[in-house]
Each structure stands twice: as structure tokens, then as C-alpha cells.
């Protein structure tokens with residue numbers, strides 16, 4: 146017949162649901178934004194998992210949202226496209242929609258209809274017009290692309306940024322949480338700590354890391370769940386095993402809503418849903434947090450039963466082949482199958498009978514789509530063929546026939562076969578509707594399983610890598626004993642031991658630690674480890690330390706490494722200053738600021754002066770006294786500790802042995818005595834000639850024993866034009 150042709154789906158990067166376009170362990174987000182003055186409403190949707198989030202924020206945070214959620218496509222109304230492009234100066238697909246659709250009344254109604262509610266109060270969205278417009282635009286766009294299939298989008302969550310520790314996209318990038326700066330995926334935090342067994346668990350773990358909590362109760366609830374697993378080893382092992390059976394429920398529900406699921410998906414769904422009951426039976430009453438979590442789950446035994454009464458245990462993935470509905474489900478289906486089976490038996494017998502009756506052992510009954518059933522006889526036996534065989538086709542070596550009797554059976558078999566598939570598909574469709582009716586409850590149970598998976602993964606890592614439960618409170622402390630960098634400790638060459646270090650910060654007496662020490666001593670590692678541990682702790686995970694106490698951090702700022710934005714038309718120094726300005730303008734008394742070198746990209750005097758003034762500002766400004774660690778190669782800053790009450794010096798121990806430097810990696814109080822720059826240059830393979838000349842120049846500097854400023858001025862004539870050493874280089878050597 147004529148093949149039906151129509152466009153059934155539009156594929157875009159932000160709305161894809163086909164697993165060929167998706168990474169199992171990652172979300173695939175589309176975002177929509179609506180701008181009003183300096184504020185935006187934003188919505189973020191993963192059409193493949195049916196998650197929809199929304200919120201309102203300052204437009205300056207747009208870039209962070211896009212980077213953090215790895216937005217694949219940005220939806221904006223036509224008149225706002227150019228404005229958006231001012232904030233997004235990197236490659237991103239921007240899709241526009243008509244302005245009239247960005248209307249607050251229509252958008253509000255759209256959400257009510259989508260979630261079958263009378264108001265948006267339950268979602269905390271009432272009067273958040275900007276967020277509502279953005280969310281409605283997301284749903285409209287998905288609806289347009291999937292030709293109306295949006296049933297799976299059954300809930301919306303508001304992102305209230307005041308609930309989470311603020312981390313900007315620089316920090317996520319520089320701390321190498323999800324991606325490494327040099328494309329070594331082993332060197333990311335997520336690679337070290339993700340031992341989740343389900344795809345949705347892995348996605349949740351990533352979201353938790355992006356949104357560390359500030360609420361003590363919520364953090365402790367996560368931490369206590371992990372402790373319960375660690376304390377109850379048997380139960381932990383059993384829950385771990387049970388989770389192996391969980392498939393990607395979120396994405397199966399979306400496939401169902403989009404008519405893309407197959408019988409095997411449904412069996413996987415039911416197996417996964419059963420795991421909640423399994424876990425319920427495993428855990429002990431003393432595992433209070435676990436019991437509470439499991440008790441939040443919906444009873445879906447009805448759906449599990451329907452599935453187990455309808456679909457065979459190991460069905461095919463192809464619904465067109467049929468055969469996946471269980472016997473006993475439909476009388477009509479069973480009868481047809483019986484006819485079909487009997488006809489098949491009859492065919493086998495008929496073939497046997499014809500073979501012996503006419504003495505043609507190679508006679509076969511075959512089937513093809515064009516001719517239906519036929520009797521195949523090789524040319525050698527052609528004389529034995531009886532009169533009632535009617536010739537149908539002649540091939541080089543064979544003749545094909547049919548008989549009236551065979552035709553009768555063919556009708557029976559084919560009609561039954563078609564009817565079987567039709568009935569099976571009808572039953573399947575009805576089953577899908579029933580499942581979809583519980584879509585929301587199923588997604589909720591999936592979320593609980595994902596949370597459990599994250600706890601189990603955390604407990605696994607805590608045991609395996611020897612992590613500890615952090616203590617969080619409302620103090621202003623950040624205290625660590627024997628802490629380690631979670632990633633560097635795993636990647637050290639065989640035989641090399643990670644040296645554990647302590648930290649003692651509080652915003653009253655020990656507010657700013659200035660860390661000096663040579664390059665390669667381990668300053669960056671130490672700084673990053675402190676930032677990472679705070680992030681792990683507040684996302685509710687155990688941490689790599691013997692002891693960890695953190696007074697809740699509201700914002701984590703890091704300025705580590707030069708993140709060039711040359712493509713965006715900014716110099717390294719400008720990027721550095723942008724990032725620093727952001728810190729100085731937004732840090733609070735509860736923030737943690739990690740600075741790894743400031744002022745490198747400019748002349749030494751500018752650099753020192755800026756670093757000096759920035760430290761003073763962080764120390765003296767009453768509104769902004771964040772706990773701060775500042776690694777610097779400007780030794781002059783060591784004297785800041787004398788004039789600023791709550792500023793103190795730290796250095797990383799090194800030893801000189803026979804003209805070589807040995808890095809001991811141990812943080813200790815006090816400023817570094819010298820910077821060993823020339824030693825490190827030697828390690829890096831700078832020619833001996835240059836090294837000895839540099840040593841000579843350095844000795845000359847020291848021999849003069851003048852103050853820094855005088856030294857700088859006085860020693861300049863030391864370089865003649867021939868040596869061609871610039872003032873800046875001289876200073877680098879000095880430092």
C-alpha cells in the first residue's frame with residue numbers, strides 16, 4: 146500500500162530524547178530565558194528525563210547558568226535575541242520564538258494546564274512572572290517539536306539560589322570538577338567519586354555537586370544516610386547489589402510518553418520499580434534516614450502487577466514482531482495464537498507427508514512476502530511432482546508450487562498473524578497509558594532510587610578512599626586535619642605518597658592565610674583541595690581528611706589559574722581582574738575565597754600593589770570579611786601579617802640538599818624564606834649556562850642587602866643591552 150508520510154518529530158540539540166544523541170550519565174538541558182531590565186526568568190528542561198527547573202536571577206548570572214548546566218540550546222523571544230548575544234559571547238545555539246508568546250497570563254495558564262493545578266503556589270512560583278514565562282516557553286517548544294507529546298513533563302521545581310552555595314562557572318572549571326583543563330578525564334573530581342550504578346544516580350550526583358547546600362539539616366540528612374550504610378556493612382552490600390537492577394526509569398517514562406518504548410523497556414521499568422520494595426526489606430529500622438527516604442516512595446505495586454500480568458519476562462525489543470504479550474492475558478489473542486500454532490503444526494506435517502508420498506526428500510515448504518507459502522522442489526525431482534501441484538515460479542535449480550490446500554492454510558496463518566500483532570499492539574498501547582497515568586509517581590520513585598544510589602556511591606568511596614564525615618555548623622571556622630586532594634592523591638605515581646595537610650581558618654582571628662613557597666611546592670594543590678573539600682562537604686558527601694569542620698559557606702570564590710578569554714577579546718590580566726572584582730563585590734563574611742596568585746599579568750610593582758590592596762580590603766571591609774587563602778609568589782606580602790590582625794603566613798616546606806631542592810609538601814606556619822625559582826628552572830631543563838648566570842645575578846642582588854625598592858632601582862644597571870634582560874624578567878628572577 147501507500148506508505149504514510151508525515152513529519153512526526155523535529156530534532157534539536159536541546160530537545161533530543163533518542164539515546165543515540167544522549168550521554169546516559171549526563172543531562173541534556175535546554176534553557177529558556179526571559180529578560181526584564183537587569184533580571185531574567187530562566188527555565189531549564191531535560192526533555193529526555195522530564196526534569197523542569199526554573200528561577201529568577203540577575204542577568205549577569207546568565208553565562209554561569211549556561212556553562213554550569215551545559216545548556217545545549219537557548220530559547221529566547223525574538224526581540225531579546227541581540228541582548229542575549231551580548232552576554233553569550235561563545236558558541237551556543239540560540240533559538241527564537243515569537244514575542245507575543247511571552248505573555249504572562251497565557252504562560253501562567255499553560256503551566257496550570259500542564260500540571261493540572263489551580264494555582265502555582267505549590268511550586269512557589271506564584272507571582273514569579275519571569276520564571277513562569279520562561280518555563281511556559283520551554284514546554285511550548287517541546288510541544289512544537291514533538292507534535293504535542295508533553296505528558297511526561299509533570300512537575301516543575303523552583304531553583305531558589307539562596308538555598309545553595311554560590312559557585313561560579315570559573316570555579317567549576319578551574320577546580321576540574323567535571324572536565325579537566327588538559328583533557329585528561331581521569332583527573333576530574335567526578336571521575337574519582339562517581340561510583341553510582343544508575344544513570345539517573347550519576348546525573349543526580351553531578352547536580353548535587355553543582356548545587357552544594359547551605360541548610361545544615363538537609364546536609365546532615367545526606368551525611369547521616371551515608372553513615373548508616375557505612376555502619377551496616379551487610380545491608381550496604383545488599384542495597385549495592387539491588388541497585389544493579391535499576392534501569393534509567395526517567396528516560397523510559399519519557400520514551401513511553403513519546404511512543405518510543407518497547408516491551409523490554411517496560412520489563413526493565415517494572416524490575417527497577419521492584420527494587421524499592423527490595424530495599425525496603427533490606428534496611429533495618431535503625432537506619433532511620435533510609436527508612437524515612439523509602440517511606441516517601443509511592444506504592445506502585447499496581448503497575449508492577451499489571452506489567453507482570455501483561456508482558457513476557459524476556460520480550461523482544463521489536464513490537465512489530467509480536468509475541469511479547471503473556472498467554473492468558475487475552476482470550477482472543479490466545480485463540481488466534483492457537484490457530485496460528487496449529488496451522489504451523491499442520492505445515493510441518495504437510496511437508497513431511499508430501500515428502501514421503503512423492504518420495505522427494507528435499508521437498509520444502511517455504512515462505513516469502515511476495516508469494517506467501519510455496520512448495521520448493523529441486524529440478525532433479527521434477528518428474529515426481531503430482532498433477533495437483535500448481536506451478537508458481539521457475540528458478541534455475543528449483544521449481545516452486547502451491548496447492549489449494551496450502552493456500553487455505555496460508556490464509557488462516559497470515560490472517561491470524563496480522564490479527565495477533567494488531568491485538569498485541571493494542572494491549573501494549575493500553576498498558577502504556579496505564580503506566581503513564583502514574584508517570585509522576587514513577588518519576589518520584591526514580592528520584593528516591595537515584596538519591597539512594599548517590600548515598601551508596603558516597604559510602605563506597607568513603608570506605609575505599611578513607612574519607613571522613615565532615616562536621617558542619619554555623620561557626621566561622623574552616624578546620625581540617627590531615628586533609629588530601631581527592632584527585633591528586635589518586636593520580637600520584639606508584640610509590641609516591643600524598644602528604645596530608647591541615648587548615649585553621651576562621652573569620653575572626655585567622656581570616657586570611659598568605660601562602661608563600663616555591664613553584665611546584667604544592668600551593669595550588671593545597672588551595673584546590675580546600676575548595677573541593679568544602680564543596681564535597683556541603684553537597685553532603687564525606688571528605689578526604691581525618692577531621693573536617695566547616696562553618697557553612699555561602700559562596701565559594703576561586704581565582705586559580707589564568708583562564709584566558711582571548712577569544713572573547715580579553716587579556717589574561719583583564720580576565721584576572723574581572724574575576725577578582727567579582728569576588729570583592731560579592732563576597733560576604735560567610736564566603737570562602739581562594740586566590741592563587743594575583744597581579745601576575747602586569748608589572749611587578751602594579752602586581753604587588755594590587756595584591757596588597759586587595760588583601761587589605763578583604764581584611765578591613767566589615768561587610769566582606771571572607772575566610773581567605775591567598776597563594777602568592779610576592780614575598781613582600783609576608784609582612785602584611787604584621788600589620789593586619791587576622792592575617793597570618795603559611796609556607797610549604799622545602800629542603801635544600803647539595804644544591805638541590807626537595808619538596809616536602811608540608812604546610813607550616815610562617816613565610817617562605819626564599820622562592821627557589823632558579824632551582825625550579827633547573828628542574829625544568831633550562832640550560833646550565835643560564836642557570837649559573839641567573840645564580841650570579843641573584844647573588845649580586847642579595848649582596849647589596851638593600852630594601853626591595855632600592856634593590857630594584859640600584860641593580861638595574863647590572864644588565865647591559867647585550868644581556869637584554871628586561872626589568873620584568875629581572876624581577877621574576879628576584880622573586
Ligand code: ADP
Nearest residue numbers: 642643644663664665666667668669670671810
Ligand atoms: P605549586 O602550585 O606550588 O606550583 P602544585 O600544587 O602545582 O605546586 O604541585 C606540584 C605537584 O606536586 C603536583 O602536581 C602534585 O603531583 C605534587 N603535590 C602537590 N601537593 C602534594 C602533596 N600534598 N603530596 C604529594 N604530592 C603533592
